[in-house]
Amino acid sequence: MAELKALCMKCRDANNKPTMQVMKDPKVEQNEKGRYQARGICANCGGNMFKFLSKDDAEALK
Ligand SMILES: [Zn+2]
Numbered sequence: 001m002a003e004l005k006a007l008c009m010k011c012r013d014a015n016n017k018p019t020m021q022v023m024k025d026p027k028v029e030q031n032e033k034g035r036y037q038a039r040g041i042c043a044n045c046g047g048n049m050f051k052f053l054s055k056d057d058a059e060a061l062k
Contacts (some may be wrong), residue, residue, distance in 0.1 A: 004061065006051035008042045023049050028058050 008021040023040035030036055036058035038051045053061070 004038060004040065004051070004057075006038070006040070006049045008045060008047060008049055010045045010047040011042060021045075021049070023051070026061060028053065028061050030058075 004023040004026045005020045006023050007018040009018050011019045011021050013019050022043040023038065024043045026038040026040035028036060028038050036053040036055060038049075038053050038058075038061065040049050041047070042049050
């Protein structure tokens with residue numbers, strides 16, 4: 001499985017901006033509009049993460 005990175009709202013940098021962190025145990029799902037999204041856990045802080053995926057990204061993670 002490809003490594004997935006997403007913005008973590010809890011892991012912020014010195015400027016208080018969310019930073020990119022590795023997503024653990026990403027689960028790909030499709031929302032009611034047919035968009036792919038991934039839910040997982042931040043490898044750094046353990047917080048919940050969420051990311052919209054392109055169709056290609058979603059296929060690569062399956
Ligand atoms: Zn985090």
